[in-house]
Amino acid sequence: MKIKEIGWKKVVLLLVVLFLTFQIVGSFFFYNLAIKRGPKDFLTGNADLKVSAKTMDVFLNGDWLDWVDTQDFEEMDMTSRDGLELKGFYLPAKQSTDRLVILTHGYLGHAKQMGLYGQYYNEELGFDIFMPNARGHSKSGGEYYGFGWPDRLDLIDWTKQLTEKLGPETEVVYHGLSMGAATVLMASGEQLPEQVKAIIADSPYQSVYQLFAYQMNRMFHLPAFPLLDTMSVLTKARAGYYLKEADALNAVKHATVPILYIHGKADTFVPTDMTRELYEVTKSDAELYLVDDANHGEAFVIDEAGYKSNVYKFLTSHLSPLAISPILILQSRGSDTPSE
Secondary structure (H helix, E strand, O other): OHHHHHHHHHHHHHHHHHHHHHHHHHHHHHHHHHOEOOOOHHHOOOHHHOOOHHHHHHHHHOHHHHHHHHOOOEEEEEEOOOOOEEEEEEEOOOOOOOEEEEEEOOOOOOHHHHHHHHHHHHHHOOOEEEEEOOOOOOOOOOOEOOOOHHHHHHHHHHHHHHHHHHOOOOEEEEEEEOHHHHHHHHHHOOOOOOOEEEEEEEOOOOEHHHHHHHHHHHHHOOOOOOHHHHHHHHHHHHHOOOOOOOEHHHHHOOOOOOEEEEEEOOOOOOOHHHHHHHHHHOOOOEEEEEEOOOOOOOHHHHOHHHHHHHHHHHHHHHOOOOOOOHHHHHHHHHOOOOOO
């Protein structure tokens, strides 16, 4: 009997060792895969990120690219609270204004990709624009991706720096896409500078843990627990945050600034239901605009007129009167694009 008991103990011990080894190795694998700075080949060819030919053409060949190339951006620098050197690009409006939009890009993107939206704000709405590179991206420092959580504090600090530069009367709008949308929502739960008057979140996720759980199941057919929880501990040690801590859903329950949510109804990379739930629990005034047939980040291209109309109406409700072209006013008044 004793020999059998010893045999079973060895089997149990071996299983425990194998389990722990799998957790540790798996944690490093997924941390390196998703959070460590560097190329992310696993996203290449991902069906959930497939966009229409129209959208791809606008992304790769749109007039906005020429517009970005011809603008005289001022490159700005900031040291983050934890010592990272961050970069961003500022462009004033053609006529003096007291309105600024800060445009935050998505995962693996870079600041000037938000020129697609910046052109609209600068040329048609008469806003100053600022486009920061998130930590870990492009010229900004950092060996990891923050997925919005440390970035929320960077955003607030950029806001303070910019309002010192432009004046305390500046009205500030946050407009983020995907990871950038999660960033502005996570910031909404903080004590924001008084100049921040409105937030627009296009294709956000609720929390990093929830997003990873969804993608682990979809791409690798693995359950979130306990591997993702072990990875979360590693992320805290290396990047300074737990995955569940990076939670936009909890943040918007404390929001005081009005929020416009935008999402494509055909989004399978970040499910549309994530935005619906964010909208439902938001404490501040909130609006929801969903776009038919739009996958992740496609809403602006798929329904440009409706997108601009909803943004314009939202901003005019929460900012001082906008100096805007008569053509756009007529387009806005004539739009029948529904919001949900």
